[in-house]
Amino acid sequence: METIPTNEERLAKLEGMGCSRKRYEDPRFIQGKGNYVDDVKMPGMLVGVMVRSPYAHARIKSIDTSRALAHPGVYAVLTAEDLKPLKLHWMPTLAGDVQAVLADGKVSFQNQEVAFVVAEDRYIAADAAELVEVEYDELPAVVDPMKALFPDAPIIREDIQDSKVGAHGVRTHPNHIFTWDIGDKDKTDRAFDNAEITVKQDMIYQRVHPCPLETCGCVASYDKIRGDLTVYITSQAPHVVRTVVGMLSSIPESKIRIISPDIGGGFGNKVGIYPGYVCAIVASIVLGRPVKWIESRTENLTTTAFARDYHMTGELAADKDGKIKALRVHVTADHGAFDACADPSKWPAGMFHVVTGSYDIPNAFVSVDGIYTNKCPGGVSYRCSFRVTEAVYLIERMVDVLAQKLGIDKAEIRFRNFLRKDQFPYQSALGLEFDSGDYEPALRKGLAAIDYPAMRAEQAAMRADPTSETLMGIGICTFTEIVGAGPSKSCDILGIGMFDSCEIRVHPDGSAIARMGTISQGQGHQTTYAQIIASEAGIPASLIKVEEGDTSTAPYGLGTYGSRSTPVAGAAIARASHKIREKARKIAAHLLEVSPDDLEFDLDRFVVKGAPDQAKTMKEVAWAAYNNVPEGMEMGLEAVDYYDPPNFTYPFGAYLCVLDVNRFSGETKVRRFYALDDCGTRINPMIIEGQIHGGLTEGFAVAMGQQLTYDEAGNVLGGTLMDYFLPTSMETPHWETDFTVTPSPHHPIGAKGVAESPHVGSIPCFTAAMVDAFAHLGVTHMNMPHNSFRVWQQSHALGIDQR
Ligand code: PCD
Ligand SMILES: [Cu+]
Numbered sequence: 001m002e003t004i005p006t007n008e009e010r011l012a013k014l015e016g017m018g019c020s021r022k023r024y025e026d027p028r029f030i031q032g033k034g035n036y037v038d039d040v041k042m043p044g045m046l047v048g049v050m051v052r053s054p055y056a057h058a059r060i061k062s063i064d065t066s067r068a069l070a071h072p073g074v075y076a077v078l079t080a081e082d083l084k085p086l087k088l089h090w091m092p093t094l095a096g097d098v099q100a101v102l103a104d105g106k107v108s109f110q111n112q113e114v115a116f117v118v119a120e121d122r123y124i125a126a127d128a129a130e131l132v133e134v135e136y137d138e139l140p141a142v143v144d145p146m147k148a149l150f151p152d153a154p155i156i157r158e159d160i161q162d163s164k165v166g167a168h169g170v171r172t173h174p175n176h177i178f179t180w181d182i183g184d185k186d187k188t189d190r191a192f193d194n195a196e197i198t199v200k201q202d203m204i205y206q207r208v209h210p211c212p213l214e215t216c217g218c219v220a221s222y223d224k225i226r227g228d229l230t231v232y233i234t235s236q237a238p239h240v241v242r243t244v245v246g247m248l249s250s251i252p253e254s255k256i257r258i259i260s261p262d263i264g265g266g267f268g269n270k271v272g273i274y275p276g277y278v279c280a281i282v283a284s285i286v287l288g289r290p291v292k293w294i295e296s297r298t299e300n301l302t303t304t305a306f307a308r309d310y311h312m313t314g315e316l317a318a319d320k321d322g323k324i325k326a327l328r329v330h331v332t333a334d335h336g337a338f339d340a341c342a343d344p345s346k347w348p349a350g351m352f353h354v355v356t357g358s359y360d361i362p363n364a365f366v367s368v369d370g371i372y373t374n375k376c377p378g379g380v381s382y383r384c385s386f387r388v389t390e391a392v393y394l395i396e397r398m399v400d401v402l403a404q405k406l407g408i409d410k411a412e413i414r415f416r417n418f419l420r421k422d423q424f425p426y427q428s429a430l431g432l433e434f435d436s437g438d439y440e441p442a443l444r445k446g447l448a449a450i451d452y453p454a455m456r457a458e459q460a461a462m463r464a465d466p467t468s469e470t471l472m473g474i475g476i477c478t479f480t481e482i483v484g485a486g487p488s489k490s491c492d493i494l495g496i497g498m499f500d501s502c503e504i505r506v507h508p509d510g511s512a513i514a515r516m517g518t519i520s521q522g523q524g525h526q527t528t529y530a531q532i533i534a535s536e537a538g539i540p541a542s543l544i545k546v547e548e549g550d551t552s553t554a555p556y557g558l559g560t561y562g563s564r565s566t567p568v569a570g571a572a573i574a575r576a577s578h579k580i581r582e583k584a585r586k587i588a589a590h591l592l593e594v595s596p597d598d599l600e601f602d603l604d605r606f607v608v609k610g611a612p613d614q615a616k617t618m619k620e621v622a623w624a625a626y627n628n629v630p631e632g633m634e635m636g637l638e639a640v641d642y643y644d645p646p647n648f649t650y651p652f653g654a655y656l657c658v659l660d661v662n663r664f665s666g667e668t669k670v671r672r673f674y675a676l677d678d679c680g681t682r683i684n685p686m687i688i689e690g691q692i693h694g695g696l697t698e699g700f701a702v703a704m705g706q707q708l709t710y711d712e713a714g715n716v717l718g719g720t721l722m723d724y725f726l727p728t729s730m731e732t733p734h735w736e737t738d739f740t741v742t743p744s745p746h747h748p749i750g751a752k753g754v755a756e757s758p759h760v761g762s763i764p765c766f767t768a769a770m771v772d773a774f775a776h777l778g779v780t781h782m783n784m785p786h787n788s789f790r791v792w793q794q795s796h797a798l799g800i801d802q803r
Helices: 007-014 026-030 066-070 080-086 122-131 185-193 238-249 275-287 297-303 352-356 388-406 410-417 439-449 452-464 525-537 565-592 618-625 685-704 757-777 788-797
Strands: 046-052 058-064 074-078 090-092 098-100 113-119 133-138 176-183 197-208 217-223 228-233 256-259 291-294 307-318 324-336 363-372 470-480 500-506 512-516 544-548 599-602 605-608 611-617 638-643 652-662 668-678 736-739
Touching: 046 122, 046 275, 046 297, 058 113, 066 074, 066 122, 074 122, 074 275, 090 238, 113 122, 113 275, 176 185, 185 307, 185 324, 185 363, 197 388, 217 275, 228 238, 228 275, 238 256, 238 275, 275 291, 307 388, 324 352, 324 388, 352 363, 352 388, 388 410, 388 470, 388 757, 410 439, 410 470, 439 452, 439 470, 439 652, 439 668, 439 736, 452 470, 470 757, 500 525, 500 565, 500 618, 512 525, 512 565, 525 544, 525 565, 565 599, 565 605, 565 611, 565 618, 565 638, 611 618, 652 757, 668 685, 668 757, 685 736, 685 757, 757 788
Parallel strands: 046 291, 228 256, 324 363, 512 544, 668 736
Antiparallel strands: 046 113, 058 133, 074 113, 090 098, 176 363, 197 307, 217 228, 217 291, 307 324, 470 652, 500 512, 500 638, 599 605, 605 611, 652 668
C-alpha cells in the first residue's frame, strides 16, 4: 500500500504561497533562451526606421522622399500625407488628447516622428532615412512649463489652439491642458489661517525616463488572404493594444492577435501606444509583408514616455507640537507636446491625492495644472502606479521641513502624526479609503535596525568637529503607496474598466494550464501565479503552466503596471482556484459517497470529516472529472474569473538611509540603506526581495543621477547612456530588507502589490538623507538628482567646500 506523505512533504510538494520557490523563468533567461520581440524573424520581413526632427519646434515646409525611395532595397516611405487618407496621421492618446503619428505640418519636440522608411534591412532603412529631405522653418521653443503660460509664449498646439475646453475641463491658455482640484479648499484655507505654524517649500521632481534594457518595438504581419493582423509587441497591456488597433484600423478584434513575448523590462515605458507601432502596422497592411520596428537607445530615451516633470509647492499647517492640521499643494505638471499620460485612473493627476501620506491630516487641498511644452510627450508611471512617487516625495519632504522648523526629531514628528492601526479603513481628506496599515511598529523596527540614537550621536559629533570632511545625513521615509488599479468606478482605459482575469483548466492527469490578462516583464508571474493556485486549489506549482501575453489565448485583461497584477489578477487567480476547488469538492463527495459538506479541504485533497483515512486527492478528482462526475454535472474541470476590485491596496514601508557626503568634492557614499516593506500576504518572499532590490536600485538612480535635461532651444541633453545614469553593481549600495505583514482586508488572499513600493519609498529617503547632511546649516530642501557636482554646488554655496 502507498504510504501517505506527511503534511510537511505535501506542503513542500505544493510550493504554494509563502514558499521561496526558484523562478521558473530563470533557466531560459540565464541561458539566453528568452524570446524577445527583436528575436522574432519572419519570412519576407522588412524593417522600418523613423526619420526624426532635429528641431524642438518648427514648421515643416516640405518633405522630399524621392531620393530615399530610389535607394535600392527601399519599399516605402510613409509621411503624414500617406496616412491622411487612412485617417491615421493623428491617433488618440490614453489621456483623451490626440498625438501626431507622423508630423502634420509641424514638429513640437526634438526627435518627433516625421517619416517612416521601410526597407530590406535595418542598415538600408537607416541609410535611406538620411536621404529623406525635410525643409524646416524653426520656431521659438518653450521647455519651461512656467514660461509656457506667459501671454506671448509660442503656441505649441495650433490644432487645438482655440478650444477652451479639453478632456479634463477648462483651458485658460493655448498651452494649458487642465486644472484639477481636489479637497476642501475653504476648510483648508481656514486651517492655515488659524494655524500656530506653517511651512512652505518649492520642489522640482525632475524629468526622468524608465529606461528598460530592451527598447520598444514590434513586428507587424498582415495576412491579406485571411485578413488577419498579428503583432508581436513590447507591450505591458496587449489586450488594450488590440482594442486600440481595432479602433484605429476598423479590423474586428477577432482578426487581430497581439502577442507580448518575453519583455526585457517595462517600468511603465511599455504601457503607451507609440507612432512606431502604428507605422509598422500600416506598412505591413499596405505592403502585405511583415514589418519590424525596433527603437535605438537614443530613440527610447528621447521619444518614448518620460516620467515626472512635476514642479510642486507644498504647505503644511501645524500646531507647535508638530501635529499637522492641513496640507495645501500646487503642482505645475509638464506633459510635453501632447498629453499622452499613461494614467489608468479617471483623475488627470492619477493617484496623486494619496499625498496625505501615512499621516492623519484632517484638511487638504490639491491643485494641479497640466501644461504643454516643446518636450517629448508621455507621463508614465516609472515604477509608481501613477504620480504616487511625486505625492510621496512631496509629503515626506514637507514633514521633514516641518520637523526642522520646529526642532522636532524627524522620527518623532512621524510618530505624532501616523494613522493608528484602529483608524483603518481610513477615509482620507482627499477622498481615498486606505484599506489597512500599521505604521508605528514598522518605523520602530527600522530605528532599532540602524541604531538610530547612535547614528544621531555620531552625526552630532561630526557636526561639532570643524575639521570633519564628512557630512553625515540620516534620511527617514514612512510612505504609503496606492496600487492595484483599480476599481472600475475610478479606473479605466478608453472606457474599459480596469478588471483583470484568470482562466484555469485542469487536465485529466491533475496538471493544469492557467492564463491571465496580465503580462510579466521580469516580475516572475509564471512562478508566483502557480503558487497561488497551488495553495488555493491544491495542485503542485510545478504541474501548472502559466501563460500570459497572447490575446488569442489569454482572457481579456488590462495588463501589468501600477503593481496591479497581485492586487487584481492575483485576486482573480485565487477566485478561479476557489471555483475549481468547489467543483472538485462535489466530485470528491460523489466518489466518496458523502455529502460535500462532510468534506474538508486539506492541502491537496478532500478528507471526510472525522475519518482521515477516507480521502480523494486533487489528482484523483481531476481524473474523475473526465469520466465519473455526479449526475447532472458537466464534465471537465475549469474555471474563469473576472475580478473588479472594490478598492486599491495600500502597501507601506519604513525606510532609513545613512549617507556620508564629502563636503569638498560632493561625493556621496550610502553607508546603510534599510527597507522595511509591508505588502500584506507574501506569495514568494525571494521574488519580493528581488523586486525590492530592483526598485531600490531604480530609486537610487533617480535620486542620485537620472535626469533628462533640455537646453533653451529644446535640445535633449544626455539622450545616451553616457549621460543618463543607469547604475551598475559598481555604484549600487548594499540593501538591507525587512518586512511586516498587514493583510489587505478586501483582497481574497490579503495580498497587496509590492513592486513599486521600493522605488516610491526610497527616492524621498535619499533626498531626506542628503538634506539632513546639510540641515544644521539651515538647508531645508535640495532638488534631485544629487550627483557630486550638484552636491558640491550646495557645499560651495554654503562656503564649506574649502579646506
Ligand atoms: N504580496 C506579494 C506581492 C507581489 N509578489 C510578487 O512580486 C512580483 C510583483 O508583483 P506586483 O507588486 O503585483 O507587481 P506587478 O503588477 O506584477 O508588476 C508591475 C511592477 O513590476 C515592477 N518590477 C519589475 N521587475 C522586473 N524584473 N521588470 C520590470 O519591468 C518591472 N517593472 C516594475 C514596475 S514599473 Mo510600472 O509599469 O511603472 O506602473 S508597475 C511595475 C510578482 O511576481 C508577485 O507575484 C508577491 O510575491 N507577494
Ligand atoms: Cu508615477
